[in-house]
Amino acid sequence: MKTLLEVSGVSVSFDGFRAINNLSFQIGSAELRAIIGPNGAGKTTFMDIVTGKTRPDAGRVIWGDKSVSLLGLSEAQIARAGVGRKFQRPTVFEDQTVRDNLILALKKPRDAWSAILFRASKADLGRVEELASEIGLWERLDDPSGALSHGQKQWLEIGMLLAQDPQLLLVDEPAAGMTPAEREQTTKILVEAAKTRAVVVVEHDMEFVRRLNCKVTVLHEGAVLAEGSLDHVTSNQEVIDVYLGR
Ligand SMILES: Nc1ncnc2c1ncn2[C@@H]1O[C@H](COP(=O)(O)OP(=O)(O)OP(=O)(O)O)[C@@H](O)[C@H]1O
Ligand SMILES: [Mg+2]
Known part of the structure; x- marks a missing residue:
């Protein structure tokens, strides 16, 4: 598999504490990857580094076919380069319908005038319905997003990220606060999304990780x-000692 993201020798300290310590690993271009590990292991900090929110003290973060260093780019530039990130708190527009939220999220010129003059084309509307099916919200297209459950808002947020067509989607603890049925649907959405892009999921719910059925980094x-x-990582004695056996 072609490498999409390569992190090598990355370290970052907060007040003298090494949260990321010579971290190296790679993500392939259409890969689903789970990241697990105990609280404070550096999982979220890893995502902060890739998205440009946190600057490492050392190491390299190399992106894409052209092997661009993400470390020289701003958060906005990294997002434009194709890295999408799902945050814990959904940021959907509650008064707007599911359809309008997805339309607003489509990859379009973002300057003020184009935003004002923007009318969704037939192709855009088709794409929005496709996205809605992918996230299991097709039947809710005309409902205000505020009427969705917590889990459904999370899916809408994933849909809004997919509307931007990222090459890499980073998702931090998507199952938190979801019902078991919502968790199952979330796995399906992420597995499907990873067929056409890389998806990296941080999650503590081992049932969830098992259903992702992918390579796991601890x-x-x-x-x-x-x-x-x-199965490989969960039979590792060190992994059992520091994480599973807690
Ligand atoms: N901006 C920051 N300032 C100071 N310390 C930080 C900052 N960000 C993270 N840390 C510290 O770095 C360590 C790694 O934190 P991180 O949030 O990456 O862990 P995590 O693996 O995501 O844990 P969890 O499973 O609890 O979400 C922790 O000790 C945390 O307190
Ligand atoms: Mg975290």
Whole structure:
């Protein structure tokens, strides 16, 4: 598989504490990857570094076919380069319908005039319906987003990120606060999304990770402790000691 993202030798300290410690690993171009590990292992900080929110003290973060360094780019430039990130708190427009939220999220010129003059084309509307089906909200297209459940808002947010067509989607603890049925649907959405892009999911729910059925990277103290299938990493004694056996 072609490498999409390569993190190598990355370290970052907060007040002298090394949250990320010589971290190195790679993500392939249409890969689904789960990242697990104990609280404070550096999972969220890894995403902060890739998205440009946190600047590492050392190391390299290399992106895409042209091997661009993401470390020289702003958060906005990294997003435009094709990195999407799902935050915990959904940021949907509650008064707007599901359809309008998805239309607003489509990859379009973003300057003020084009935003004002923008009318969704037939192709855009078709794409929006496609996205709505992907996230299981086709029947809710005309409902105000405020009427959705917590889980459904999370899916809408994922749909809005997919509308931007990112090459890499980073998702931090998507299952938190969801019902078991919503968790299952969320797995399906992410598995489907990863067929055409890379998706990296941080999650503590092991049932959820098992359903993703993908390669797993275990972080501990800011570095990779183990990597491979879920069965492989969960039979690793160090992983059991620092994470599973808590
Ligand atoms: N901006 C920051 N300032 C100071 N310390 C930070 C900052 N961001 C993260 N840390 C610290 O870095 C360490 C790694 O935190 P991080 O949030 O990446 O862990 P995590 O693996 O996401 O944990 P969790 O599973 O609890 O979400 C923690 O000790 C945390 O307190
Ligand atoms: Mg975290």
